[in-house]
Amino acid sequence: MEKLYAHAHFHAAHRQLDYNGKCRFVHGHTWHGEITVQTERFPRDEKLDITLDFGRLKDILKGLDHRMLVSERDELFLNPDVFEPEGVVVMPGLNPSVENVATYAMNETVDVLAKHFSEQGIEYHIEVKIQETDNNIFTIDRTVTI
Ligand SMILES: [Zn+2]
Secondary structure, three states: OEEEEEEEEEEEEEOOOOOOOHHHOOEEEEEEEEEEEEEOOOOOOOOOOOOOOHHHHHHHHHOOOOEEEEEOOOOOOOOOOOOOHHHEEEEOOOOOOHHHHHHHHHHHHHHHHHHHHOOOOOEEEEEEEEEOOOOOEEEEEEEEEO
């Protein structure tokens, strides 16, 4: 079994709409993300004998650095007259919670694998771990065949 592991810190802000507590106010964290992909043997580039560039996975996390993480229903931050679109990343789901940031990173990882390894019928086991604070950590596991 082979394992590819990428991790990165990113500084990002969010707020939880309709949340009855302090998390409804805009606040930031220094997040930490880890993406692990396992498979029996990764396909290699024939000339270089290299598999997926680690940077491709790290970029998923680094793409969230110094951004406002929002849900699709956050009309204020999605209004280009109020906030620069470049500074905003839309998370899946109703709120940019740690659960949905992990889902975002999982979906992006599946996309990167699908683009890089396209339809070879290989099974990959992906684990994404997102740490919002010392105490808030969320992980997702998914097995996909690409
Ligand atoms: Zn938070």
